[in-house]
Amino acid sequence: MARAFLLVLDSVGVGGAPDAAQFGDGPNGDEGSNTLGHIAQECAAGRAEEGRTGPLTVPNLDALGLGAATRLSSGLDVPGLGATPTAAWGTATEVSQGKDTPSGHWELAGVPVPWDWHYFPETVPTFPDDLIAELVARGDIPGILGNKHASGVPIIEELAEEHIRTGKPICYTSADSVFQIAAHEEHFGLERLLKLCEVAAELVHPMLVGRVIGRPFVGMPGNWQRTANRRDYAIAPPEPTILDRVQAAGGRTIAVGKIGDIFAHRGIDELHKGKDDMALVDHTLRLLDEAPDGAFVFANYVEFDSKYGHRRDVSGYARALEVFDTRVPQILGGMRPDDLVIFTADHGNDPTWRGTDHTRERVPVLMAGLGPARELGLHGFADVGETIAAHLELAPGKHGKSLL
Numbered sequence: 001m002a003r004a005f006l007l008v009l010d011s012v013g014v015g016g017a018p019d020a021a022q023f024g025d026g027p028n029g030d031e032g033s034n035t036l037g038h039i040a041q042e043c044a045a046g047r048a049e050e051g052r053t054g055p056l057t058v059p060n061l062d063a064l065g066l067g068a069a070t071r072l073s074s075g076l077d078v079p080g081l082g083a084t085p086t087a088a089w090g091t092a093t094e095v096s097q098g099k100d101t102p103s104g105h106w107e108l109a110g111v112p113v114p115w116d117w118h119y120f121p122e123t124v125p126t127f128p129d130d131l132i133a134e135l136v137a138r139g140d141i142p143g144i145l146g147n148k149h150a151s152g153v154p155i156i157e158e159l160a161e162e163h164i165r166t167g168k169p170i171c172y173t174s175a176d177s178v179f180q181i182a183a184h185e186e187h188f189g190l191e192r193l194l195k196l197c198e199v200a201a202e203l204v205h206p207m208l209v210g211r212v213i214g215r216p217f218v219g220m221p222g223n224w225q226r227t228a229n230r231r232d233y234a235i236a237p238p239e240p241t242i243l244d245r246v247q248a249a250g251g252r253t254i255a256v257g258k259i260g261d262i263f264a265h266r267g268i269d270e271l272h273k274g275k276d277d278m279a280l281v282d283h284t285l286r287l288l289d290e291a292p293d294g295a296f297v298f299a300n301y302v303e304f305d306s307k308y309g310h311r312r313d314v315s316g317y318a319r320a321l322e323v324f325d326t327r328v329p330q331i332l333g334g335m336r337p338d339d340l341v342i343f344t345a346d347h348g349n350d351p352t353w354r355g356t357d358h359t360r361e362r363v364p365v366l367m368a369g370l371g372p373a374r375e376l377g378l379h380g381f382a383d384v385g386e387t388i389a390a391h392l393e394l395a396p397g398k399h400g401k402s403l404l
Contacts, residue, residue, distance in 0.1 A: 001293030002338040004388045007284065007331070008105065008298075009324065011305035012036055013348025013361030014066075014091060015074030023099055023360035024175070024353075030099070033350040033359035035309070036066065037076040039321070042314045042352060044079035050315035055080035058321050060328035061366070064343060065089025065373075069364035072378065088367040088403070090376030092344065092384060099360040100176040102210045102234050104346025105262045105300070109241035110385030110397045117177030118208045124148045126173055134203055135171075139196045146172040146182075151310055151356040156182055156217055156224050163188070169196060170215075175357035179204050182215035185227060190216050194231055201233035210235055228275045232261030242385040243267030245394050246296040254291060256283050256299035277301040277320070281327045288334030294392065300346075309349025310356050317351050332368055340369040340391045344384060367403070376403050 015034030017023075024030035042048045043056040057080065058066065065088075067081025073091040096103040096113035103113045120126045125147040136143055143166070145159045150172040159170050163184065170182040179200055183193040197214040204212060212233040217226045243253045244267035253269045257280045260271040272283040280301055287297050301324065308317035328343075335341055348361030365376065365384060382400025389395070390402035 002340065002391050002393070003291055003293065003295045003297070003336065004391050005284070005288070005297045005339065005341045006108065006299070006384070006388060007341065007343050008108070008300045009304055009343065009345050010101070010300055010302045011309045011347060011349035011358065012321070012345040012364070013350070013359060014070040014364050015076060015348070016091070016362045017093060017360045020360040024357070025355055030348075030353070030360040033348055033353045033361055034070070034074050034076055035348040035350045035359065035361060036364075037070050037074060037078050038350055038352040039314055039318050040078045040080060043318050048315040048318045052315060052319045052322065056318055056321065058325040059083065060325045061321075061343065063087075064328070064366040064368060066364055066366060068375070069366065072375070073362040073364075085375075086373050088370040088372075088374050088376055090365050090403075091362045091378055092365050092381045093362050093378060094347070094381050096381075098177065098210070099347045099358040100178070100210060101346055102262055104363075104381065105259070106237050106241060107381035108344065108346065108384045109237075109243060109263075109298075110245075110382050110389070110399055111237050111239045111241050112382060112399055114238055115208055117210050119175070119177050120149070120173045120179075122149050127171065127179075131203060132171075135196075135200055139199045141169060141196065142166060143168045144171040146170045149173055149175070152180065152182065152215055152226065153311065156215075156226070160184065160217070160224050161221055169193070175355070177208070177210040178213060179209055179211070180213045180215055182217060185216045185218050185229065190229055197231060197233050205235050208235070228273075230258075232258055234262055234264050236264040236266055239398065241267060242296065242388055242397075243298065245389060245397065246294075246392060249392070249394055251294035251296055251392060252292055254287055254295060254297045256280050256287070256297065258300050258302055259298045262300070277303045277324065278327075281324070281331070285330055285334055288331065288339075296388065296392065305349050305358075309351055309358075312351045312356060314351045335369060338369075340367065340388065342367050342384060342388070370404070379403065
């Protein structure tokens with residue numbers, strides 16, 4: 001009996017979003033951004049030599065159609081990626097009005113976001129006074145630090161010592177619809193941070209702020225380190241996603257990585273986390289062996305985005321892609337005859353782009369197990385979810401069309 005695996009390489013966009021100019025800073029917004037294409041160009045030019053060298057080397061993903069998908073999406077000829085695809089391949093365009101994690105994942109799961117997210121203004125302070133007053137009172141904290149747009153690692157480096165001295169958590173946002181809270185696991189306490197995030201979620205979700213993210217860290221001056229205990233508190237999707245639909249049909253749904261947080265833990269039977277992306281790949285390989293017939297496995301590999309995209313680390317992003325590529329043969333080798341495995345992404349995060357935020361891009365859709373190698377063309381994110389539904393013999397959903 002059929003099984004389906006949806007594997008999201010977080011932020012590995014391929015450029016070409018037709019509405020990219022409407023997103024991001026500057027008169028042309030994100031128009032021209034291309035995460036995969038620009039990383040490959042930097043590698044080929046010898047400008048991504050930290051911990052690696054030479055052109056970007058991802059032969060296994062390229063064989064599935066990664067280079068071809070990038071050329072289809074953006075017209076960019078990707079240095080070093082020119083294989084003739086051996087799988088069904090194409091690119092997906094998002095209709096949800098965001099370039100954030102929930103928007104991308106929900107739409108891949110068959111549910112475009114039907115509303116406009118709330119974004120905090122690029123002012124200092126950025127959060128409304130009444131919101132912070134209620135958070136302070138209900139969270140039993142002496143106040144907050146930050147209260148501005150910031151990138152996670154720099155703001156911890158800036159305010160961690162004051163945070164430890166005063167007991168005030170570090171609160172900040174970004175270009176995404178998000179309220180983030182960073183605190184030291186030992187001095188502030190992990191459980192206390194997570195309870196504070198729950199309070200914050202109750203306050204900002206009615207405002208249509210998509211996520212509250214708890215960002216625990218440890219260490220000391222000069223050596224602050226974020227831990228793997230990050231927790232996302234997301235608004236629940238407005239309609240049943242492919243997770244709910246598989247579950248309702250009696251299939252088992254298995255989440256790997258932060259999928260549980262993204263979907264507010266709705267429609268999920270099992271959740272497997274790990275200290276890093278390679279640990280999450282290990283879970284994926286085990287599930288290829290163990291997941292029952294009819295199962296749907298939904299995985300997110302976050303470090304492309306969190307460790308390298310936001311930090312604008314081209315060499316690190318390239319290294320991560322190359323390391324993941326070495327695991328692709330193991331994933332494909334674990335497939336059963338009736339399995340469908342889809343490699344895709346949820347948005348872009350071009351490490352060569354201005355700022356530190358996500359970029360509005362199309363994403364690759366590489367499908368192993370979908371029959372003969374062929375070009376699937378340009379289609380929508382929701383078509384991915386509907387393809388999984390058709391593969392698992394579920395009734396069609398409201399959005400998208402199966403590519404089967």
